[in-house]
Amino acid sequence: MSVRTRFAPSPTGYLHVGGARTALFNWLFARHHGGVFVLRVEDTDEARNTDEAKEAIFGGMKWLGLDWDEGPQVGGGFGPYFQSERREIYDRWFAKLVDAGRVYEDGGAWRFRFDRRPVTMHDLVCGEVTIDYRDESNTPDMVVKRSDGSYVFHFVNVVDDLEMRISHVIRGEDHLMNTPKHLQLIEAFGMEAPKYAHIPLILNPDGSKMSKRDEGAAVGDYPRQGFLPSAVVNFIAMLGWSPKNDEEIFSLDELVSRFSLEQVNRAPARFDLEKCQWVNQQHLMRLDAASFAREARPFVEQAGLPIGDSFESVMAAVKDKVRLLTEVPKAVDFLLRDDFSYDDEAMAKAGSNPAVRDVFGKLAGLFDKIDEWSADAAKAALSEAAASAGAKVGQMMFPLRVALTGRGQGPDMADVLNILGKQRSIARVNVFNQKLA
């Protein structure tokens, strides 16, 4: 039996992390088994559907790298993939229920008559779960067709899974109690049910259910907050799934080869933004310099900084120092432009050593005498200046940092010296000396 999974969002809001993870698990499962991943839009609630939401969902999935083999924009042999366009198919399946005598009219709507017996499902994550349908108060016959003629979720969802030959339904645990209903419907149709896997929900840090508006909930916010899609995917995969060992940083491809439903946990997990950022940093550090520069560039441009010839080496100098891409502009502005400001606190600290004036007074001249500029040569010059002033070179490194960058922290000094080069270094030392005076 070939594996066919699906993600079936309703376009009533942006893509949130819970939905994204459901999509991810379906996608990973399909890719792992060489199967097919279907995207189906459940847009039966016309009042709440919006085109923006639809675009947000498509865009969010593409950003995460979750491509679909069948669905909107790509087509497929089991379309249409918008439920709003599948009316005739539903009418046909509804007729089967009528013929079988399993539905009855109630107030203009049509209800499905449940079989009053215990229903057992074999969930791939939760195991065997039995719901007793003899207790009618807890399981009233459900409406499958509204009085306005439209069909409800349970009906269209089941019909589409059947029609689209879905083999595995991986969805949030909030659907666990719906499954017996779906099983009864499928049985009434005389069809074979797909396998079900209900994955635990994602909670807020305080344990409440994560929903719209909660911090970190909207996938659409992640790109501009400086996250890499591979990091977000990695992080949400670890919320409810574990490789069962100590590894925790994975690329999308690595997740595909390792993923299995047996490794999905049963307990809900809380969303921890701190760790998500740490995962992002790990992914950033695994990028090669050119890729990092390409990812960071839009953020640097948006901050209004000039992209010079040294851009790639500048990016390489800060690659391992940021958690989010949004931190890049601040980390490199003094390398990309010369009209930066000097931090007062750093200046005060740098100037607190009385030897600094003497040392730096000589430094520009020594720099100027260097024929072949390099970080080592510059440091040697600093050593010489320090020695002649009777100061320790180690104590001059911080002042040098302030002189060249205007602040007390930043990239490695060797990187700064190399990127700045001789003339800019001399100019900055001169500016520094004027500020000291």
Place this chain on the structure above:
RNA sequence: GACCCGUUCGUCUAUCGGUUAGGACUCCAGGUUUUCAUCCUGGCAAGAAGGGUUCGACUCCCUUACGGGUCGCCA
């Protein structure tokens, strides 16, 4: 309220009856980096509670507590 699922450091998790209960994030201390970050070392920190079963239970069973979910002509 009824029904269902769940419960290991603050958080994400490992453990398939016998372990000093491991790793990671966060935090703290020390080291390296002449700053910060990275990195290294160390530290704080957990089996919800009570009963069973067993030579032995975090692991199996029951009860309670707590958390989450579901009970729509929403999806």
